[in-house]
Each structure stands twice: as C-alpha cells, then as structure tokens.
Amino acid sequence: MSYEEHASRDALTVIHDRKSVREFTGAAAVPLDALDAVIRAGMAAPTARNMQPWEFVAVTARETLDRLCEGLPSGKMLAAAGAAIAVCCLPEDAHLQRAEFAVIDATCASENMLLAAEALGLGAVWVAAYPYEERMAHVRSVLHIPDSVIPLNVIPLGFPAGPKPSQDKYHPEKVHRERW
Numbered sequence: 001m002s003y004e005e006h007a008s009r010d011a012l013t014v015i016h017d018r019k020s021v022r023e024f025t026g027a028a029a030v031p032l033d034a035l036d037a038v039i040r041a042g043m044a045a046p047t048a049r050n051m052q053p054w055e056f057v058a059v060t061a062r063e064t065l066d067r068l069c070e071g072l073p074s075g076k077m078l079a080a081a082g083a084a085i086a087v088c089c090l091p092e093d094a095h096l097q098r099a100e101f102a103v104i105d106a107t108c109a110s111e112n113m114l115l116a117a118e119a120l121g122l123g124a125v126w127v128a129a130y131p132y133e134e135r136m137a138h139v140r141s142v143l144h145i146p147d148s149v150i151p152l153n154v155i156p157l158g159f160p161a162g163p164k165p166s167q168d169k170y171h172p173e174k175v176h177r178e179r180w
C-alpha cells in the first residue's frame with residue numbers, strides 16, 4: 001500500500017487494520033514529523049478529569065535503542081526499529097493522584113499512538129515495561145526517568161519489513177444484549 005493509500009483510510013479502517021509489527025526493514029530512519037504526529041495523537045487521548053498525567057521519551061539514537069533492547073526480553077524488535085517512544089505515567093499528576101488513573105490514561109494514549117502509526121504506514125508494537133519491576137528499572141535507567149514516574153511501555157517504530165494482516169477478533173458470543 002502506498003503512502004497515499006495508507007493516509008486516505010478512514011478511522012474505522014485504520015482501527016481494524018492495526019496490528020503489532022515486530023519486523024522492520026531496519027534501513028530507513030523514522031521521519032521526525034511522523035514521530036511528532038504519533039506523540040501528538042497520544043496526547044489527544046482522553047484522560048480522567050483531563051489531568052494528562054503522562055510524558056513521552058522519544059528515542060532515535062541507535063545506541064539508546066540497542067540499550068533499551070538489552071533489558072527488554074519481549075522487545076527484541078527494538079534492534080531493527082528506527083525509533084521508539086517510552087510512554088510514561090506520572091501518578092502525582094493523575095486524578096486523585098492515583099497510579100491506576102495514570103496507567104489507564106497512558107494506556108489510552110498508547111492505543112492512540114499505535115493507531116497513528118498504522119495510519120502513517122509505520123509499524124509499531126507495545127513492548128511491556130509495567131508491571132515488571134526489572135523492566136521498569138531498566139527503562140528508567142537507560143532513559144534517566146525519575147523513580148516517581150512509571151514507564152508503561154516502549155513503542156518501537158519503523159517501516160514494516162513486509163505486509164502483515166490484522167486479526168479479526170470479533171467474538172459475537174462475548175457481547176451481551178441487555179443482560180449477561
């Protein structure tokens with residue numbers, strides 16, 4: 001699919017086309033305006049009481065991507081990614097200063113970012129940091145994130161190595177009408 005075809009899809013099509021991409025060409029750098037567009041989409045997400053208790057660390061340096069990769073056992077695709085964004089939760093800024101709200105809000109931001117990546121023709125995947133203590137410690141250490149901040153995930157970004165279909169996860173039996 002060409003860039004124009006990617007960019008012309010409507011919202012529902014992008015939602016259903018989104019898939020986790022773990023194989024990147026490894027060649028082309030991710031354009032900075034695309035990285036910016038992904039982060040802007042994250043910040044457009046809803047947050048409890050509109051508190052926006054998140055911050056983002058954008059990474060493009062090869063050395064930093066490789067160091068992140070070393071401590072994230074389920075993030076080996078970082079080795080071929082052109083960029084990554086660590087989505088971080090700030091419990092002190094969240095509604096009722098509750099970490100749960102910070103995590104929920106940053107999760108909404110993350111999904112917006114995954115959808116934005118799909119819309120831009122980039123591949124992306126959620127690599128878990130939270131709730132694994134050792135993975136959060138690793139991300140904090142590599143990216144100099146304060147202890148009061150929860151690194152929720154790292155989202156590697158790159159150009160997909162090849163086409164990958166999305167899954168159909170619609171299960172009508174999981175939908176209850178009027179009552180369970």
Ligand SMILES: Cc1cc2nc3c(=O)[nH]c(=O)nc-3n(C[C@H](O)[C@H](O)[C@H](O)COP(=O)(O)O)c2cc1C
Pocket residue numbers: 018019020021022074075125126127128166167
């Ligand atoms: C909370 C969460 C944690 C995840 N952690 C990882 C991860 O560490 N590594 C990874 O490759 N994928 C991870 N994923 C992606 C899921 O494996 C993926 O969304 C799921 O298999 C469905 O595939 P799809 O995204 O292509 O629809 C995570 C997704 C979520 C929502």
